[in-house]
Amino acid sequence: MAQKKKKATSDRILNAAERLFAQHGFDGVTMRQIMRAAGADVALAYYHFKSKRDLFDAVMLRRVEVVNEMRLQALERVERSHDKDDPATVEEIIAAFVHPLLDQLARNQEEWRHYYALIAQINNSPEFGGAVMTKYFDPLVRRFIQALRRAMPDSDPADIFWGYQFLSGALTLTFAETGRLDNLSEGLCRSDDMDAANARMPAFIAAGFRALCMPKPKLAQLKAKPKKK
């Protein structure tokens, strides 16, 4: 019973912290605001987690393994349905990278929403972006980049890394749900319409990768006279 109670309280703290960190950033929120939202005394935050920074890390850690596992399985599912003679397409790989996230957002309205918005802020923060994203996501991202390299065998590795940079930016801005798309399109599009993002992103990004890594002159060249490689 103690276990269950503890779980309940520390989860309420994590939920409140997640939401407020996502909305206002790490420094834009106070411990007292978080604990007021969690309905508990301020000191409890320091009992369950030991500092503001550690609470932040706990917020990040709680969901990162779940989402990375989902994406890894999506990638493996794609890879199992292909072999060396029939490699996976770029679209399929990108879809495995983004669908699990956007699907979850489209279905599960409030649960994960704030977490992804937090990721969006972190990814674009000079303070946290490099270190935090690298720490939590690089192993998985490297696997996707390997897959992309297999799908575009004669590509320059640097092109793939830059393509991933563009993909990462496009994906996280979509997570941010800032409402800007609503303003810009005067209501035609909604920032929180993840089905719309889901339907468009793989096609957009895959075409970008192909244009970058397999430009037409190179493609024609490869078809015409197979070079050394």
Add this chain to the structure above:
Amino acid sequence: MAQKKKKATSDRILNAAERLFAQHGFDGVTMRQIMRAAGADVALAYYHFKSKRDLFDAVMLRRVEVVNEMRLQALERVERSHDKDDPATVEEIIAAFVHPLLDQLARNQEEWRHYYALIAQINNSPEFGGAVMTKYFDPLVRRFIQALRRAMPDSDPADIFWGYQFLSGALTLTFAETGRLDNLSEGLCRSDDMDAANARMPAFIAAGFRALCMPKPKLAQLKAKPKKK
């Protein structure tokens, strides 16, 4: 002389604020840190600007007109070199949108760097993203979207707006210069290599737009039987 002196001080404040806001976010910086970096008394910040928030707005405003004017001229230059029978290509339009910014970054090492990093954070912030970006950039962005619509006449407007969302995310993450690309590529790519970004982004984004707005079945259809337009 008073004018010049005033300019000098308030510019030093703006520079310090710009750099620190970009590095740590609005709430991650104190007035005292800013004024220490500017080498002036704290109270001077409230004399020249009247609050922290107003200082932030002044930081945003100082450069936004310059960069928007540059991009507008780049777009008009592209449009002047085309006419109705020979419309501008998507690549040219995207290049006019991103080149002025990245060019400036590639040339002018420190001057504009922090400003763009700040934009990257703002764009992905639920708190500021919607309102601030809309306020400063929407008029220009609407012009670019008009141009894109002319370049892809039979496209669904929603596709163009979403394409712009992806473009915006890719561009601003590149501004953020978080160093993540360096970690991920183990030194092969550098986050601050704006020439590399410059060379790749228009091709990537333009291909994305085309795949989204003019998918192949539609393209084939257009070529086969020229419709009303």
Add this chain to the structure above:
DNA sequence: AAATAATTTCAACGATCGTTGAAATGTGTT
């Protein structure tokens, strides 16, 4: 039931926050 451990409450610490009024200094005009 007694004892031990886990959780929660309460009150407070020093430090620092954004902001301000008033005095001091500098600058340009008569």
Add this chain to the structure above:
DNA sequence: AACACATTTCAACGATCGTTGAAATTATTT
């Protein structure tokens, strides 16, 4: 020279920050 005005310095305001020790309460084990 005296003046008005812009700029800068200095010291401080109340509020709030992250954090903590110790007491009070609740749950678990003996």
